[in-house]
Amino acid sequence: MRLVDHADRQDRWLPAIMLGPVLVCILLLVIAPLAWGLRISLTDSRMIGLGFKDGLTFKNYLSVLSDPDTWNAVWVTIVFSGGTVLGSVLLGIAAALVLDREFWGRGIVRVLVILPWAVPHVVAALVWQWMYNPDFGVLNYGLLLLPWIDATPKWLSDPDYALLAIVLVNVWKTYPFAVLLLLAGLQTISDDLYEASAIDGAGPVRRFFDITLPGLRRVLAIVVLLLLIWSFGNFVFIFLMTQGGPAGATNALVVHIYFETFRFFRAGSAFAMGSLLLVMSIILTSIYIMILRSQEDD
Amino acid sequence: MTDSPRSISPDTVLPRIFKAAGRLTAAATIVFLCSVGVFPFYWMFVTSIRPQTEIFEFPPQILPSADSVFEPYLRLFDETDLGSWLLNSAGVSVGTAFFACLFGAMAAYILSRFRFRGREASQVVLLMTQMFPAILLALPMFVVFSRLGLLDSLFGLSLAYLAFLVPVAALLLKAFFDAIPVELEEASMIDGASRIGTLFRITLPLSLPGLASTFLFCFIISWDEFLFARMFIRQPDNWTVSLGLASFSGEFVTPWDQVMAAATIITLPAAVIFLALQRYLVRGLTSGGVKG
Numbered sequence: 001m002r003l004v005d006h007a008d009r010q011d012r013w014l015p016a017i018m019l020g021p022v023l024v025c026i027l028l029l030v031i032a033p034l035a036w037g038l039r040i041s042l043t044d045s046r047m048i049g050l051g052f053k054d055g056l057t058f059k060n061y062l063s064v065l066s067d068p069d070t071w072n073a074v075w076v077t078i079v080f081s082g083g084t085v086l087g088s089v090l091l092g093i094a095a096a097l098v099l100d101r102e103f104w105g106r107g108i109v110r111v112l113v114i115l116p117w118a119v120p121h122v123v124a125a126l127v128w129q130w131m132y133n134p135d136f137g138v139l140n141y142g143l144l145l146l147p148w149i150d151a152t153p154k155w156l157s158d159p160d161y162a163l164l165a166i167v168l169v170n171v172w173k174t175y176p177f178a179v180l181l182l183l184a185g186l187q188t189i190s191d192d193l194y195e196a197s198a199i200d201g202a203g204p205v206r207r208f209f210d211i212t213l214p215g216l217r218r219v220l221a222i223v224v225l226l227l228l229i230w231s232f233g234n235f236v237f238i239f240l241m242t243q244g245g246p247a248g249a250t251n252a253l254v255v256h257i258y259f260e261t262f263r264f265f266r267a268g269s270a271f272a273m274g275s276l277l278l279v280m281s282i283i284l285t286s287i288y289i290m291i292l293r294s295q296e297d298d
Numbered sequence: 299m300t301d302s303p304r305s306i307s308p309d310t311v312l313p314r315i316f317k318a319a320g321r322l323t324a325a326a327t328i329v330f331l332c333s334v335g336v337f338p339f340y341w342m343f344v345t346s347i348r349p350q351t352e353i354f355e356f357p358p359q360i361l362p363s364a365d366s367v368f369e370p371y372l373r374l375f376d377e378t379d380l381g382s383w384l385l386n387s388a389g390v391s392v393g394t395a396f397f398a399c400l401f402g403a404m405a406a407y408i409l410s411r412f413r414f415r416g417r418e419a420s421q422v423v424l425l426m427t428q429m430f431p432a433i434l435l436a437l438p439m440f441v442v443f444s445r446l447g448l449l450d451s452l453f454g455l456s457l458a459y460l461a462f463l464v465p466v467a468a469l470l471l472k473a474f475f476d477a478i479p480v481e482l483e484e485a486s487m488i489d490g491a492s493r494i495g496t497l498f499r500i501t502l503p504l505s506l507p508g509l510a511s512t513f514l515f516c517f518i519i520s521w522d523e524f525l526f527a528r529m530f531i532r533q534p535d536n537w538t539v540s541l542g543l544a545s546f547s548g549e550f551v552t553p554w555d556q557v558m559a560a561a562t563i564i565t566l567p568a569a570v571i572f573l574a575l576q577r578y579l580v581r582g583l584t585s586g587g588v589k590g
Contacts, residue, residue: 029461118572233431
């Protein structure tokens with residue numbers, strides 16, 4: 001790095017100018033809004049405006065934390081994110097194992113498997129809404145073809161099924177991402193390990209649990225955390241498909257916050273809930289970054 | 299090998315059974331995954347070309363209707379502002395992607411070529427910025443933008459997108475700059491070129507593929523975005539494709555043929571770019587943190 005050091009002295013002004021736009025972006029568009037949101041959560045504001053007349057108060061936090069709707073939203077968020085991760089990881093592992101084999105037409109199959117990831121979120125929401133339609137939907141038609149099913153749920157308008165229905169859409173949309181990462185992970189596992197294990201007489205199931213799964217540990221951790229973080233922030237599917245209903249069954253934190261602000265005009269408590277969400281994301285993001293760092297040390 | 303391939307003993311038969319069972323399971327999994335992946339797209343398209351009279355039928359026809367029509371597509375352009383939604387989205391996405399690449403490349407170059415205190419930390423900050431749920435940024439930005447008169451403007455919307463796309467672009471492009479040998483730049487600078495001259499004559503041309511992929515990555519993220527658009531844009535004149543498409547879902551009787559026709563049109567550019575970039579996208583979404 002001889003020249004780099006030399007240049008560093010020569011163009012002392014250059015880094016500052018070139019980093020400027022990014023710094024402005026982060027300061028004005030990320031840090032300032034977060035800090036400002038935190039500040040508003042400590043006021044009495046009902047409408048969201050710029051001024052704060054009142055002093056600091058923890059009222060919003062107290063009322064938010066004692067409101068059962070908040071805990072319902074937290075629970076829905078956890079079920080939604082957990083369900084998404086579980087579904088995507090299981091489906092992702094199955095797909096990655098299959099796609100890791102050599103077979104005729106693998107290239108096309110790969111594209112078809114990844115296809116759901118390529119569809120815009122709004123499109124996915126509407127297409128699935130149409131397929132879930134309780135009266136004319138193709139999904140219920142398909143279910144009725146199965147001999148052991150004679151009654152079908154109303155999916156998005158049934159409090160017992162709505163959350164499941166949305167989790168399924170989210171799994172459909174995000175598991176291809178898990179597949180791609182896991183496929184890359186599988187390629188880093190040395191074939192020697194499998195051969196040695198085969199000589200020892202281990203069957204495919206043993207090999208999966210003894211070699212494949214431990215070899216994928218890091219990649220799996222990254223997949224789980226990213227999917228959790230994204231699901232926490234997912235707004236489109238719930239907002240378009242159920243608006244948080246029926247009866248709050250799909251009212252995840254993000255949607256709850258949105259409606260608190262724009263439907264009920266309780267900005268203070270919306271931002272207090274935002275702080276809850278912020279804390280949850282900071283914890284998850286820190287773990288994520290720690291895993292990334294530890295990987296670089298290897 | 300003294301065994302003939304046809305010899306029957308548990309030692310040779312069992313592995314074969316296992317292998318056959320494994321193949322069968324794999325084949326079944328492939329068929330299942332492909333149908334799950336493709337069917338919604340198929341259904342979207344088939345619904346979009348179905349005559350209106352046949353849409354609300356139960357049981358639905360799985361095959362395309364014998365009287366398939368492309369008339370929903372024509373009606374879309376006549377009766378809705380799909381054309382202007384597409385233009386708005388294209389404008390916002392191109393503008394956002396361009397400036398994200400420009401500002402991102404500037405930062406990426408410094409992060410890649412200069413050693414300074416806080417360099418590691420700034421990369422972590424860049425990574426963190428895109429991990430927050432968008433609504434945490436969108437609400438406060440909504441208030442500030444309303445005071446600045448930036449609400450209901452496509453320029454304001456692009457500005458909001460830049461907030462999370464500039465850091466991503468910077469991280470992505472840094473990985474590309476890192477891959478270009480410093481020696482090439484050193485040679486150019488020894489020949490008397492300035493650092494800026496070197497940047498334009500050596501580094502940028504060599505990182506064109508990286509710039510192109512970053513541009514397309516930012517393009518589809520903007521094309522797909524819904525939350526900010528929903529909060530910041532009111533007038534139908536300013537709707538992007540996400541907003542236009544979403545506006546159908548609130549109607550009393552949803553015209554599903556038109557919705558699916560619009561969905562097909564909106565999906566096409568995004569899907570083509572997505573599939574072309576698929577390997578690269580993993581890197582984009584994990585921002586260079588995962589090798590593979």
